[in-house]
Amino acid sequence: MSIKSENITWKIGTKTVLEDISFEARPGEMLGLLGPNGSGKTSLLRLLAGLKLPHSGRVLLEDRDIQKISRKTVAQRVAFVEQHATTNANLKVEDVVKLGRFPHRSMFSGWTKADEHAVEEALERCGMAAKRHERWQHLSGGEKQRAHIARALAQSPRELILDEPTNHLDIQHQISLLKLIAGLPVTSIIALHDLNHAAMFCDRIIVLEQGRIAANGTPAEILTEDLLRCVFCVRAHVCPSDHHNGPHIQFLT
Numbered sequence: 029m030s031i032k033s034e035n036i037t038w039k040i041g042t043k044t045v046l047e048d049i050s051f052e053a054r055p056g057e058m059l060g061l062l063g064p065n066g067s068g069k070t071s072l073l074r075l076l077a078g079l080k081l082p083h084s085g086r087v088l089l090e091d092r093d094i095q096k097i098s099r100k101t102v103a104q105r106v107a108f109v110e111q112h113a114t115t116n117a118n119l120k121v122e123d124v125v126k127l128g129r130f131p132h133r134s135m136f137s138g139w140t141k142a143d144e145h146a147v148e149e150a151l152e153r154c155g156m157a158a159k160r161h162e163r164w165q166h167l168s169g170g171e172k173q174r175a176h177i178a179r180a181l182a183q184s185p186r187e188l189i190l191d192e193p194t195n196h197l198d199i200q201h202q203i204s205l206l207k208l209i210a211g212l213p214v215t216s217i218i219a220l221h222d223l224n225h226a227a228m229f230c231d232r233i234i235v236l237e238q239g240r241i242a243a244n245g246t247p248a249e250i251l252t253e254d255l256l257r258c259v260f261c262v263r264a265h266v267c268p269s270d271h272h273n274g275p276h277i278q279f280l281t
């Protein structure tokens with residue numbers, strides 16, 4: 029087990045946003061989190077990253093309650109890229125990516141070769157090496173998104189949590205990002221809206237509906253015509269893909 033959600037319930041005021049959520053992300057797998065708008069994906073990811081406290085239940089990181097682990101230790105292994113991540117200061121791209129090394133440094137340690145290597149690799153992997161000296165404010169939305177993901181990779185995480193990371197990206201960068209994440213030796217939990225992308229890249233999928241888990245399984249088990257109709261309110265034809273192991277969804281009018 030890598031990250032586990034154990035009977036999590038989370039409320040805002042009297043509204044129950046997440047109810048009795050239990051699942052586990054296995055080491056090394058890419059776990060897709062799907063669900064209609066407002067179903068609770070972002071809320072769940074923030075709880076998994078330890079940024080919010082559940083009203084009941086708990087998040088376990090390798091069998092330990094995340095709330096009982098120091099923030100620094102959590103930050104050394106869990107990286108979270110939020111949906112609307114921003115960087116206010118007018119930093120250069122490489123300075124933003126270097127921030128990912130912060131949890132690994134102490135007051136006394138200088139900038140090490142390991143830090144340099146992690147930053148270089150992250151910039152390369154996200155296709156941002158050529159933009160390393162650009163000012164943050166001068167980047168396009170998609171480039172900012174890739175720089176944030178590079179910062180998360182520079183953190184050398186074992187668990188990578190991403191909230192709709194393909195927003196703002198053109199199709200080439202959407203595919204290359206998902207391919208990159210699928211190939212990383214990390215456990216990833218990734219909220220996505222594109223169901224065909226989830227089918228192509230995710231090892232398993234969890235579907236949220238009104239704050240509850242509606243389905244949990246492999247893409248082929250989960251992405252059925254019935255589920256698409258009942259949870260997403262769309263008609264679709266689903267068949268095995270000729271090009272990958274998952275299903276292919278064709279939406280019908």
Ligand SMILES: Nc1ncnc2c1ncn2[C@@H]1O[C@H](COP(=O)(O)OP(=O)(O)OP(=O)(O)O)[C@@H](O)[C@H]1O
Pocket residue numbers: 040045063064065066067068069070071072
């Ligand atoms: N700070 C808040 N105050 C009030 N309601 C909130 C707050 N944050 C989330 N909610 C509500 O909780 C529910 C779940 O929101 P959440 O953002 O987790 O959904 P989501 O599945 O990520 O949605 P989307 O696909 O639109 O990004 C929604 O009904 C939302 O209105």
